[in-house]
Amino acid sequence: MAKVLLYSVTLDPAFPGREPVHPDDPHQGKFTQGAQMLFAQSAASDSFGVHTLTDDPEQADLIVFAELGAEGLFSEWVRHHPWVKRYREKTFIFDVGDSSLPFLPGLYASLRKSYHSEGRTRTGYYLRLDENPHIDFRPPPEEYRYLACFVGSLANHSVRAQFRQIASDRMFIQDTSEFAQRMLYMSPQEKQQGFWPDYANVMASAAFALCPRGRGPGSIRLFEALRMGRCPVIIADEWIYPRRVDWPACSLSVAEADIPHLGEILESNLERAPELGLQARKEWEKYYSPEVRFHWLVEDCLSILQARRLPEAIAGRWAWRHLLNKSNLRMYWLSKKQIYRRSRRIVF
Template sequence: MKIKVLTAYPNAIWGTHAAEWLSAAAALDVHGVHTLTEDPEAADAILFMEGHQGADMFMEEVLWHPLRRRYPDKTFIYHDWDYAFPLMQGIYPSLRAVHHKPGVSAGGVYLARIEENHPVSRARDLNLPQDLLYSFVGANNCEVRDRILKTNIPETYVADTTQRHAWLLSPEERATYEGEYASVCVRSRFMLSPRGIGPSTYRLFEAMEMGRCPVILSDDWVPPPFIPWEKFSLRVKESQVGDLPRILADAPHVALGRAAREAWEQHIDRPHAFHHLAETLRLILAQKVALQGTLRPYLDLLASDMRNLYLRARAKRVKRALKSLLASRPASAVPEAGGQGAKP
C-alpha cells in the first residue's frame, strides 16, 4: 500500500508529532511492503495521524477535511483519545467494544510517544529478584483500579499516582519516581494492566517492553490485530481482582514475559510499527462495509453512552468560536455605551 500521512491540526501543541513519528518509523521499516507517498491521488490510503486534541475531542476537523470528503473510501484516522468514537473508519487504541464495527474500526497500540520511555530504559540496567507476584502503579480513575488499589495481598505492590504526574515533577523528583517505578516493574512476575478512563492503558505496552507478562483487566477492550495476545498475556475479568493470586499462582511468568518482549519487538518497536499499522488499514479495507455517509455515524454517536459528552464538547467549541469571532470584530463595530442606539 501507498500511504499518505498527515494531520488536520498542524498548528496545535504536538500537532504534527504523531505524523512525524510515523514517517520516521516508516524510514526504519524492515518489511518493505508498504511505502509513504505525498500524492493523495496515488495513495491507497490517506491516514490522519492524530493524538488527542483537547479542543476537538471527536476529531471533526478530520471528518470534514477536504481530503476526507474527496476520498471518503480510502481516508482513515488514527485517534488515541480515551473517549474515541468511530465517526469515520480508522484505528482507535482506546476503542470500546460496544462501539467497534469491523470494516470501519480496529483496535490499535499507542504510538508516537513524545519522549523516550525512561522507566523502561532504567529497567534494562537493573538485576533484581522477582519477589513480587504482581504490581500496579497508576492513577485511581475507574472502578477496577480502585479495587486493585484497595486490595491488600501479600507479596504484591500497588501505588496510587492520581496526584503525581511525572511531567509536572522537577528533574530530580522525576528521576526518583521513574527509578522507583522501574525497580517495582523488574521485581514483578506479572504487571497488572487495568483499563483507565478508556479501555486501554499504556501499562500494557510498558509491560511488554519490559519483558513482563501483562494481566489485562478490561472487559471492554478491543485487542489490536496481528499481535498474538494469547501467547504472552492473561486476560482477567474486571470482577476477578480478588482472584488474582489464584489465577496467577501457577502461570509460567518467565516464558510469558519472554514472549511479551518478543511480541513488542516484532509488532510495536519502530522498525515494525509502520508495517503493522498499514496492515491494520488493509484489514479494515478487506472487511469493508458500505459507508453510510457522514450523518449515520453522528446518529449512532447521539444514541450511544457518549451522547452527553459529545454535546458538552460541541457546546464548548461553539462558545470558543463565538468568543473568537467577537474578539476579531473591529472596535467600530461594537456600539459604545451611551452611543446611538444605546438605551437611556
C-alpha cells in the same frame, strides 16, 4: 504495495490548537504531532520495505491521520478536513483517545466491543512522543521482588478502585490520583530523575504488570509491559484485543469480577511469568517496535478496506447512533465547548 499519505491536522498552519512554545519544551511544541512524527520515522527505517510515503492525496492509496487528541474528543478537526471530505473512502485515523467515538474508520487504542467492526474500526495502541525512556527490555530477574505491580490513578474507574483491597507486600499498588495532573506536566528533568525511572524499576521488579482499564478500556501499561518483557495482566472486559499478537502466549486475562481472587490467579501462574514475559517482548518487537509499526499500520488499514461491506459515506453516518448513549452525548457537548474556547468556532 501501498502509497500512504501520513498526516495530522495539527500540521495545518491554520490549526487553532497551536500554542506558544515554552523554552523548556524538549519537543519544541510538537507533542500533538508526536504520533505522525513517530510513524514517519518508522517509515524511514521500515524493515519490510513494502509500503511508501507520498505527499500527494490524489496519488495516495491511503490517507492516515495520526492524532494524539488535539483534533477534538470526536475527531472534529479531522472529520472537517478537506481530504476527508474528498477522499472519504481511503481515509483512516489512528486515535489514542480514551473516549473516542468511531466517527472515522481506523485504529483506536481504547476501542470498546460495541464499537468494533472488522470492516471499519479495529484496536490500535498507544504512541506518544514523550515515551518513558526507562521502559525497555530487561531480562527476568532470578527472583521477582513483587508478584505484580500497578502505578497509576485509582480514581479513573471502579475497576482500579478495587486495587485498594488487594495491595500487599507481594502486590505493589501505588495510587497517583493525588498528583496525577502534576505528573503530566512535570519538567523532563523531574521525570528523568524521579517518576519515570521509579515507575520502570517497579515494573521490572514484578512478575506481572497489572493493566486494568481506566477511563477507556485500553491501557498504555499493556504496551509498556510488552516492551519491557513483563507479562501484562489485562483486566478490561470491554476491550477488543488487537489482531496478530499471540495474546495467550504473552499475557494473562482476568475478568473484572475476579479482581478479589487476583492474588491466587497470579500465584498459580508464577512459574510461567518469565516465559510469558519473554514472549511479550517478542510480540512487541514483531508488531509495535519502531522498525515495523508503520508497516503494520498500513496493513491494518488495507485489511479494513478489504473487509469493508458498506461505503464509508453510509457507515460513517451509522456511527452517530452512539450519541444516543447519554454519557457519549455529554462528552460530545463537552468537546464542542472545549473547541469553542480554543478557536471561537462551533464545529460539529
